Amino acid sequence: MFPERFSNLPAYAFPRLRALLDHHPAGGEPVHMTIGEPKHPFPAWVKDELAANIDGFNNYPRNDGSEALLTAISGWIERRFSVKTDAASQILSLNGTREGLYNACMALVPEKKFGDTPNILMPNPFYQVYAVGAASIGANPVFVPATRSTGYLPDFAGLPTDILKKTAAVFICSPSNPQGAVASREYLRDLINLGEVFDFQIFSDECYSEIYRDTPPPSALEVAAEMNAHPERVVIFHSLSKRSNLPGLRSGFAAGGPKSLARLLQLRNFAGAPLPTPLQAVAARAWSDEEHVIENRRLYQEKFAVADKVLADFEGYQGPEAGFFLWLPVEDGEEAALKLWTETGVRVLPGAYLSRDVNGNNPGKSYIRVALVAPKQDVQQGLEKLKNCIQN
Numbered sequence: 001m002f003p004e005r006f007s008n009l010p011a012y013a014f015p016r017l018r019a020l021l022d023h024h025p026a027g028g029e030p031v032h033m034t035i036g037e038p039k040h041p042f043p044a045w046v047k048d049e050l051a052a053n054i055d056g057f058n059n060y061p062r063n064d065g066s067e068a069l070l071t072a073i074s075g076w077i078e079r080r081f082s083v084k085t086d087a088a089s090q091i092l093s094l095n096g097t098r099e100g101l102y103n104a105c106m107a108l109v110p111e112k113k114f115g116d117t118p119n120i121l122m123p124n125p126f127y128q129v130y131a132v133g134a135a136s137i138g139a140n141p142v143f144v145p146a147t148r149s150t151g152y153l154p155d156f157a158g159l160p161t162d163i164l165k166k167t168a169a170v171f172i173c174s175p176s177n178p179q180g181a182v183a184s185r186e187y188l189r190d191l192i193n194l195g196e197v198f199d200f201q202i203f204s205d206e207c208y209s210e211i212y213r214d215t216p217p218p219s220a221l222e223v224a225a226e227m228n229a230h231p232e233r234v235v236i237f238h239s240l241s242k243r244s245n246l247p248g249l250r251s252g253f254a255a256g257g258p259k260s261l262a263r264l265l266q267l268r269n270f271a272g273a274p275l276p277t278p279l280q281a282v283a284a285r286a287w288s289d290e291e292h293v294i295e296n297r298r299l300y301q302e303k304f305a306v307a308d309k310v311l312a313d314f315e316g317y318q319g320p321e322a323g324f325f326l327w328l329p330v331e332d333g334e335e336a337a338l339k340l341w342t343e344t345g346v347r348v349l350p351g352a353y354l355s356r357d358v359n360g361n362n363p364g365k366s367y368i369r370v371a372l373v374a375p376k377q378d379v380q381q382g383l384e385k386l387k388n389c390i391q392n
């Protein structure tokens with residue numbers, strides 16, 4: 001009665017975590033370091049902007065995004081990545097990147113490549129919507145390890161040629177969740193080149209791009225433009241969730257070649273749930289303002305410094321380059337999460353819940369993911385407890 005294609009999906013990470021921890025009492029005042037929900041304040045003007053545009057609830061919103069929003073996004077892309085985009089044909093407003101990442105498979109991946117089911121490559125560990133997008137269209141997900149030995153980014157070029165030939169799309173996440181690795185220009189150039197050779201599209205999830213230590217991470221779109229790659233080669237996905245601390249606004253965008261964007265819009269016209277007009281007004285202002293983003297980044301930079309200090313002698317600790325997670329090596333992620341919860345009240349996510357088993361190997365098994373979203377003092381306390389508990 002129900003479709004087979006979702007039968008193999010594992011349970012979502014957070015119900016799994018609740019099943020692991022919730023029948024044990026916390027060993028101390030709970031410290032939540034599991035979910036990547038930004039907790040810094042959003043800009044104060046959001047309330048006024050929303051109130052000023054409240055009458056917009058009277059209208060059906062535009063599916064592609066208001067002209068003001070698309071123009072604001074195009075302006076941000078140009079300021080941030082030095083790439084000119086046509087607001088009307090190369091940008092699409094989304095309800096957060098998650099919507100776009102899922103729909104990219106639906107709208108852009110062909111049914112067959114060289115007569116066979118296409119492959120969709122993705123890092124392992126990864127943001128789970130990539131695999132669900134692939135499952136929805138019956139494509140083959142190929143989980144490519146992103147481990148310490150590969151610089152925590154997937155080595156797509158190392159895959160056998162017969163896999164690459166049948167690849168229709170590749171998901172890349174930079175800065176990456178969970179490891180906080182940044183794909184360099186060279187990495188992106190190599191990936192885009194591989195896409196040119198094997199003719200696959202690159203779906204580049206860049207939703208953590210504004211949370212970094214000192215060097216702004218590059219976008220696949222700017223590297224593709226510099227290389228003069230095929231105009232449809234890359235689609236990028238960005239969000240206000242992390243950049244502006246507005247995860248509840250559900251606002252993001254996709255940008256790329258006009259043919260890809262037209263297809264994404266066509267799907268959205270039929271099946272999408274556009275962002276309400278007053279929220280589009282808030283989003284337009286958020287993309288036009290950098291001051292709050294700089295302050296937000298500063299707060300994370302302070303917490304990177306705390307983590308570097310507290311965990312300086314934690315075995316295998318490598319501070320993240322960007323994003324807001326620590327990816328900490330432990331013996332066994334589930335055991336460590338349970339021990340931390342029952343002995344200290346610190347709640348973290350076992351890395352295996354963000355990764356897939358491939359041939360009996362799960363690259364996240366001996367890791368925990370620790371979110372640095374709480375205020376600095378709480379992060380410091382949580383990390384001190386974590387270090388003492390794991391190292392004892």
Ligand SMILES: Cc1ncc(COP(=O)(O)O)c(C=O)c1O
Nearest residue numbers: 036096097098127177239241252
């Ligand atoms: C890697 C990654 N991509 C995409 C998203 C989706 O974010 P949003 O839909 O809020 O933009 C998240 C959210 O946690 C994420 O970690």
